[in-house]
Amino acid sequence: MSTAVSPLAPKSYPDLPAIEGVSFATAEAGIKYKNRTDVLLVGLAEGTTVAGVFTRSKCPSAAVDWCREALAGGAARGLLVNSGNANAFTGKKGRETVRLSADHAAKALGVPAETIFLASTGVIGEPLPAEKFAGVLDDAAARLADGPWLDAAKAIMTTDTFPKVATRTVELDGVAVTLNGIAKGAGMIAPDMATMLSFVFTDAPIAAPVLQALLGKGVAGSFNAITVDSDTSTSDTLLLFATGAAAARGAAPIETIEDARLAAFDAALADLLRDLAHQVVRDGEGARKFVAVTVTGATSDGSAKRIALSIANSPLVKTAIAGEDANWGRIVMAVGKAGEPADRDRLAIWFGDTQVAAEGERVPDYSEAAASAAMREEEIAVRVDLGLGDGSATVWTCDLTKDYVAINGDYRS
Template structure:
């Protein structure tokens, strides 16, 4: 496989904004896309292509999301897929396409086609150039690496991602791509990616908003030469699944750390819920609470706001069994503040960049961990002062 970038000039800027990845014949693909009911035509295209299981190319456009553009947006995606299919001699459905940027403006087909022609003849580039080119409001290029042993064969995974709000529809959509040389059946890859997504990308939130374009795709070229994996019972499947989950977690955390205006990375662990799903919903209720997030920005051990966020989650909770900790320090237990708890380690913990909040509901065995960032003046500045 080879990576190339080019200038399609989707905006009036002097940077590469089209990423083109050629994949080896026989590459398997899996993917997860936004839950939005108003998705972009790129998302609709990927939703149709992913189940076919094979891919030969990926095209990512930055600067124009092509969302809410009706049939003209769809035509742009079809034109891109057709042009790449013609170039490679593959099916259009073997070409995966993503776009990120402003909404409501159809992606200009002439710019996309000229950009592709430039990309076809460009020198191959490295991961960092690709990670930079898919980015928009990102403040740094985001990549991660993992590996696993399958029998005697080491397989590698490399991932790149963009996103800084979770997820602003204009310029901060989350687009993630994972590439591996492992040989794996696409159905199994999909099963593993869906499971990993549930514990990683689905557990991060910057501002509770959901993009019309969020997409994570995994490509497996099979070039490592391992015995192809087709079921979770195959040798090495557990190790590969763990590596895939690991790289997804790394990429998800990078997005949160680059959250718009973020100054803190916050891990919220919920246990003692009636189920894992219930714990997940309670965790997200805390992570999405503007009052909790502003308290964290203010380095304030305001556990009352955590109680509030638990109470509004609509999940089973018993006020008088609740325990809450900041870092390693229990601040409330059994429905009461811990009298005379030592405030010094809590204050020190909250002054750091990595914050942990622990909640024990005391009801059952359900648990979940979610990640978010604080809500600061920086978020307001980025989003109130951004012009559509």
């Protein structure tokens, strides 16, 4: 099993500023990993609103069930995340563990258990020993601080080879508001969504229903447009917390989605989510290539996205990319199997800037050398035009390498 940092990792990490109302600490509970942090405890100021998007798995983890219930309250005072054990498919014990974990965190933070949000990631089916939290949470609560954010991102990693952070700043009523996000995820990544945890924090004063609407929009072009292996986790969780602290500095609270002042925040959130989602793909297990698959000319945007995902999830396409092989025949195969409207004799295909197929056959002056050169790049753009309509979509994925098999062939042992 390779433990080297992904070659697609960012060359440097941004410096994340403090966010008023958010403080956190990490700890080593020794749940599965030794000699590394595996717990993140976050304290949130009174008045913090929250929105969430979760896995669509029919077998969600106990923590996901808990968060869905807690979300109904719309208020958040704390977040507890552990890595190494997903507390998924653990039956009644899992529900008890979630309750105990929330109680521990609530007591440590001095807030109601119903305002604690929980996320667990790691092995499925193993009972999570909640008692391991008992010792570390009181200590962590005593150490809450407004940084460093990279430590928070590190504590939630499992098979990730690098921590994932992003930050954006926008103006709201002339006041600077900040968005900080962290994420983890490397395998079992597919819409909707992934073994993917992501937590975004802002000091903007935004009501919970508005936050939820923004998050639902933002996720479509980010976490729901990436795939590593088509597998969907039982634990996927994306939470957005807004402390509202910027209100004291003059940013008036936003109560409706129609508020024109939202535009900049909305764009920044979408951009930050896409940034984090791309980092997850860049850390795809065994990944050596970052691939953008764009489909245009489809009968609808939805159809374009389904075709793009069919391409991005195809093991034959992904192994060809791993082999730096401009095998556009497999792109045709993946278009054909998507079950969406497509006309073989109108298809056009590009690798990078090199068009390899037009009107259903190889272009006459096709340059294998140019196509091969495009495939040797670390970032590869695959584009398909269907010639049928105006629908388009882009999804992001990585290649399928021997390391993916190695990493996942003995993950549990």
